[in-house]
Amino acid sequence: MTDPLELGGRSFRSRLIVGTGKFASPELMSDALAASGAEMVTVALRRVDLEAPANPITDFIDQSKYLLLPNTSGAATAEEALRLARLARSAGLPPWIKVEVIPDPRYLMPDPVDTLAACETLVAEGFIVLPYIHADPVLAKRLEEVGVAAVMPLAAPIGSGRGLKMETAIAIIIEQATVPVVVDAGLGVPSHAAAAMEMGADAVLVNTAIATAAHPARMAHAFALGVESGRAAYLAGRAAELDEAAASSPLTGFLRGEVP
Amino acid sequence: MTFAQTFDAAATRRCVERAHHARRVDVAAALDTADCSLERFATLLSPAAGDMLEALAARAHALTVERFGRTMALFAPLYLSNECVCTCTYCGFSRGLPIRRKTLRIDEVASEAQALAARGFRNVLLVSSEHPKHVDPAYLARCVAETKRLVPYVALEVAAAREPQYASWAHAGCDGVVLYQETYDPEAYPRYHRGGPKQHYHERLETPERAAAAGIRHLGLGALLGLADWRFEALALVAHARHLYRYGWRTQINISFPRINPAAGNFAPERPVSDAELVQLIAAVRIALPMAGIVLSTREPAVLRDRLIPLGVTQMSAGSSTEPGGYSKPGEAGEQFHLEDTRPREAVVQRLRELGYEPVDKDWEPAISSMIPHAVGA
Numbered sequence: 001m002t003d004p005l006e007l008g009g010r011s012f013r014s015r016l017i018v019g020t021g022k023f024a025s026p027e028l029m030s031d032a033l034a035a036s037g038a039e040m041v042t043v044a045l046r047r048v049d050l051e052a053p054a055n056p057i058t059d060f061i062d063q064s065k066y067l068l069l070p071n072t073s074g075a076a077t078a079e080e081a082l083r084l085a086r087l088a089r090s091a092g093l094p095p096w097i098k099v100e101v102i103p104d105p106r107y108l109m110p111d112p113v114d115t116l117a118a119c120e121t122l123v124a125e126g127f128i129v130l131p132y133i134h135a136d137p138v139l140a141k142r143l144e145e146v147g148v149a150a151v152m153p154l155a156a157p158i159g160s161g162r163g164l165k166m167e168t169a170i171a172i173i174i175e176q177a178t179v180p181v182v183v184d185a186g187l188g189v190p191s192h193a194a195a196a197m198e199m200g201a202d203a204v205l206v207n208t209a210i211a212t213a214a215h216p217a218r219m220a221h222a223f224a225l226g227v228e229s230g231r232a233a234y235l236a237g238r239a240a241e242l243d244e245a246a247a248s249s250p251l252t253g254f255l256r257g258e259v260p
Numbered sequence: 261m262t263f264a265q266t267f268d269a270a271a272t273r274r275c276v277e278r279a280h281h282a283r284r285v286d287v288a289a290a291l292d293t294a295d296c297s298l299e300r301f302a303t304l305l306s307p308a309a310g311d312m313l314e315a316l317a318a319r320a321h322a323l324t325v326e327r328f329g330r331t332m333a334l335f336a337p338l339y340l341s342n343e344c345v346c347t348c349t350y351c352g353f354s355r356g357l358p359i360r361r362k363t364l365r366i367d368e369v370a371s372e373a374q375a376l377a378a379r380g381f382r383n384v385l386l387v388s389s390e391h392p393k394h395v396d397p398a399y400l401a402r403c404v405a406e407t408k409r410l411v412p413y414v415a416l417e418v419a420a421a422r423e424p425q426y427a428s429w430a431h432a433g434c435d436g437v438v439l440y441q442e443t444y445d446p447e448a449y450p451r452y453h454r455g456g457p458k459q460h461y462h463e464r465l466e467t468p469e470r471a472a473a474a475g476i477r478h479l480g481l482g483a484l485l486g487l488a489d490w491r492f493e494a495l496a497l498v499a500h501a502r503h504l505y506r507y508g509w510r511t512q513i514n515i516s517f518p519r520i521n522p523a524a525g526n527f528a529p530e531r532p533v534s535d536a537e538l539v540q541l542i543a544a545v546r547i548a549l550p551m552a553g554i555v556l557s558t559r560e561p562a563v564l565r566d567r568l569i570p571l572g573v574t575q576m577s578a579g580s581s582t583e584p585g586g587y588s589k590p591g592e593a594g595e596q597f598h599l600e601d602t603r604p605r606e607a608v609v610q611r612l613r614e615l616g617y618e619p620v621d622k623d624w625e626p627a628i629s630s631m632i633p634h635a636v637g638a
Contacts, residue, residue: 022329024616046625080628087627105512106551
């Protein structure tokens with residue numbers, strides 16, 4: 001496997017992680033997952049009935065193909081996120097947890113204080129912890145220090161599709177990171193995903209842009225291409241960005257015999 | 261600062277007046293901006309906007325899909341009691357009306373919840389009339405706890421209460437509170453609410469923020485359409501939601517637009533709202549409050565409900581009964597209002613799928629908010 005994503009002690013060929021919310025049907029979701037090439041999919045524990053024999057979401061996810069990444073969507077405090085994570089593990093789900101602590105139901109902004117507290121406890125309890133955070137470079141470092149497996153800064157508010165609005169802060173996070181950086185939330189089109197990968201993000205997570213596209217599976221494939229292209233460009237080493245064209249030197253070219 | 265202190269009915273009325281003079285260009289401008297001030301929102305409610313419904317609907321649909329996807333949360337009301345000390349002229353449970361009265365015992369509440377859970381519901385709204393003796397806060401807390409054993413999400417639509425009561429219900433497992441102002445028009449309000457604790461307009465206006473302060477996560481606001489000018493109600497409702505966004509920022513707001521239907525009192529609405537006006541109202545509110553849940557009950561006929569789905573609705577009741585005990589022992593007590601959409605739950609689910617929507621039952625994990633130790637796990 002060339003250029004795998006190493007995360008939480010596992011290797012992934014795909015650098016696209018996909019969410020499972022907002023799809024018009026489980027079949028459309030299942031097709032989109034297949035087309036995305038993703039190997040990790042995130043599922044809101046609140047949507048899953050852990051005691052029921054049949055589940056509308058998890059029944060459509062083949063766990064031999066995809067690593068199921070449960071998330072704590074719905075939790076508004078650290079305490080609530082801990083309860084959800086423990087519930088998932090005791091129900092037999094893998095000990096991976098995407099920590100979402102979101103007290104604000106309107107813009108779905110994560111709580112940095114309680115996110116850090118929840119992650120510290122969950123790491124100590126042996127979970128592989130992936131926190132969803134604001135694009136806050138200091139918080140990202142604090143989370144690394146407590147032992148998270150990756151950090152997942154938002155590009156823009158969840159579901160907004162606005163792209164890399166937090167570009168400057170995400171660049172700082174990437175520059176300083178010692179764990180994978182997964183850009184999560186707000187990516188609307190494959191070019192946004194490509195741009196995040198070109199910056200050096202290790203992976204991206206996409207949900208709304210795929211689930212609410214007119215053709216979710218086709219959009220999932222398009223995102224896979226965007227991620228692949230962005231990653232390839234990052235590895236190729238981009239050319240320098242200049243303010244103006246630099247084909248010739250009108251002021252000093254005469255030194256090399258150029259005629260203006 | 262409470263909403264009762266900030267809400268200015270006279271200014272709201274003037275805003276509605278100005279909106280009557282809005283032109284098509286004003287509506288187009290209001291549709292084209294992310295800044296939906298109350299003044300611009302009023303433009304979307306104008307007669308001029310009424311002639312541009314397709315444009316309003318398209319914007320409302322796009323915003324809804326972006327925020328909620330193509331999903332529809334399903335819930336069922338569970339009526340606990342129809343015994344009431346309030347005289348509300350539009351309500352079938354109003355004091356003195358000759359209907360069979362009943363308050364469910366806790367074991368009967370469990371039977372009803374069991375019947376709903378067996379049909380597939382995972383979101384139940386416990387509804388009760390107002391009776392300090394038969395429906396007291398401790399009884400409601402027990403009803404919540406009992407229902408919570410059987411369904412993961414439980415909300416209450418009961419009499420206005422104080423913060424400690426809301427806190428006790430939250431502790432018992434109550435995830436949401438629904439409390440409609442009925443009408444935001446302070447002059448119309450006393451004409452309809454003639455007796456009982458509910459007759460106090462300002463008291464009711466302040467209550468949702470008490471529930472939010474007590475830690476209730478989801479708040480349902482609404483105006484009963486038909487009592488006063490719907491444009492006024494819509495402006496007040498949006499102002500109320502925005503007040504709560506500032507002063508109760510942890511709380512998710514859901515909005516409902518119940519239109520008055522015939523009940524036992526044979527009440528005829530003074531200000532009936534047409535289908536076109538309802539469409540305009542739903543679309544305009546979606547544009548003004550892109551993040552709010554919008555709830556549609558079975559008061560509306562099936563054919564219209566199907567058409568309203570893409571406009572911004574995010575939650576629907578289905579297969580409902582509005583009489584206490586109506587799921588396990590129908591016909592034993594009076595109903596609150598007559599239902600129009602009488603399709604069984606399966607038919608609604610089927611129709612949603614045909615329309616390209618995923619019906620969502622479980623959308624809450626009781627372990628999140630539960631105080632019950634077993635939910636905490638190992």
